[in-house]
Amino acid sequence: MTGFRELARAAAEATSARPDVPLALATLVQVDGSSYRQPGARLLVDAEGRVLAGAISGGCLEGDVAARAAEVCATGRGVRLMYDLRADLEAIWGFGAACDGIAHLLLEPLPDPRWLADVEAIRSRRGSGAVLTVLDGHGGGSSCAVLDGDAASGTWRPIGNQVHWISGPELMECTRAAQRTGHPLLHDVRDDAAALFIEPLVAPIALHVIGAGRGADAFVQIARALEWEVTVIDHRPAVLAELSLPPDVATHVARYGASLNDSESLNGVLATLPHDGRTAVALLSHIFDVDSAWLTALLPLPVAYIGVLGSRKRAGQLLDAVEVALGANGTALTDRMRHRLHAPIGLDLGGESPASIALSAIAEIEAVIHGRPAGFLRERQSPIHARTPTPRVFEHEGPIVPTECDVGIDDHRERD
Incomplete structure (x- = not known):
């Protein structure tokens, strides 16, 4: 999925700077074989052939798609494009992609980009x-509608005038399947030549950096480059104040010895x-009592990852x-909790600088x-892009195909 934040920001800037130049949006809806980008x-682009934000390939298709935007904006109708990247395209577009795949795109006019926001x-x-x-x-x-909520109880907001699909059990079942797997779904509609492309909205990764000392700024910089939501937490207000952070990074003071009813408690x-x-x-304080208090608070929570700086x-x-602390509260330390803990982080x-440690930790996340x-891609036997097959959403079609299983990461490095 291309970041909607980037698209919304670029659309707003383009509309403000060139209000008379129409915009168009290309969406990758299907991939056959290998492709640099995946559905969603x-x-x-705009009608003057500018590429404004996002990507639908490794750089080989963007220019041609942008060149087609003027016609789409003039007619006011979306068109589907198919790029066969398996052949030598040197004679067609002036380059040989040799990506060993077929990309199916929808290029549509974007008269009102506010739905991206x-x-x-x-x-x-x-x-x-x-x-x-x-x-x-x-x-x-x-693009027909945006769903706010889950398939069963959410509210559909129409985009433009294409409102006839925002109802019905078929749409609900397709949307439920897409939200359950977290992957886009392309579903052929029965007794019709139409198809539904449903993309579930996945929340951005939230990274909480605990400890505003040496190396925290590197974590922030790399995470923000990935458009993660970042928060820096420390029990020392003066240390937090000295840290130079981007304006969209939140900070919190948390006193690990505070009462549970205190707003500044963990x-x-x-x-x-x-x-x-x-x-x-990411626990970076390297103060034993602080890390212990945070782990006691964090491990029972359903977070995906907890990394701690320090040795094995x-x-x-x-x-x-x-x-011991959890047991005093009547909570057992489970295998699931242990699995979420990555220590050393x-x-x-191989790098040992603060920036290298931040890079390795964020790569692990x-x-x-x-x-x-997290191994070498050249040694991966299965496809690089682990696609989830389109789920079967009706009982007579068979069971849902399971997604790729999570694989644990065994890290043996020590850091002091």
Whole structure:
């Protein structure tokens, strides 16, 4: 998925700077074989052939798509494009892509781009949602509606005048399947030449950096480059104040010895922050009591990842202390909790500088969130892009095909 934040921002800037130049949006709806980008990738262009934001390939298709935007904007109708990247395209577009795949795109006019900002707002609230695109039987299509909420109880907001698909059990079942897998779904509609492309809205990764000392700024810079939501937390207000952070990075003071009812207590701060399956925590304080208190508060929560700076020996001592603290509250330290803990933090990349440690930790978070083993791609036997097959959403079609299983990461590096 291309970031809707980037698309919305670029569309707003283009509309302000060149209000008389129409915009167009390309969406990758299907891939056969190998492709640099996957279904749901988007590209924003304008009628003068500018590429404004996003990407739908490794750079080989964007120029041709942008060149077609003027015609689409003039007719006011979307068109479907197919690029066969398996052949030598040197004679066609002046380059040989040799990507060994076929990309199917929808290029549509974008007279009112405000729905892109609506989508980003839904993602930022970390709730369920989806974008519905209808592909008609005449080689066209359009983005039709945005769902705010889950399939069963959410509210569909129409985009433009294409409102006839925003109802019915078929749409509900397709949307439910897409939200359940977290992958876009392309569904052929029975007794019709149309198809539905439904993209679930996945919340951005939230990274909580605990400890504003040396190296925290590197974590922030890399995470923000990935458009993660970043929060920096420390029990020392003066240390937090000295840290130079981008304006969109939040900071919190959390006193690990505070009362549970105190807004600055660990639990009080955590209650105001994301702590779901798209949340990662990096414990960088390297103060034993602080790390122990945070782990006691964090491990029972359903976050995806908790990484702790320090050696393997220190990690074992921390777990011993946390097990005692949890037991005093009537909570057992489970295998699931242990699995979420990554200590020492990061992948074994070999670097030892603060920036290298931040890079290895954030790479590990990416691998954990996406359920990957984080090895060399040249040694991967299965396809690089682990696609989930389109789920079967009706009982007579058979069971849903399971997604790729999560793979744990075994990291043996120690850091002191």
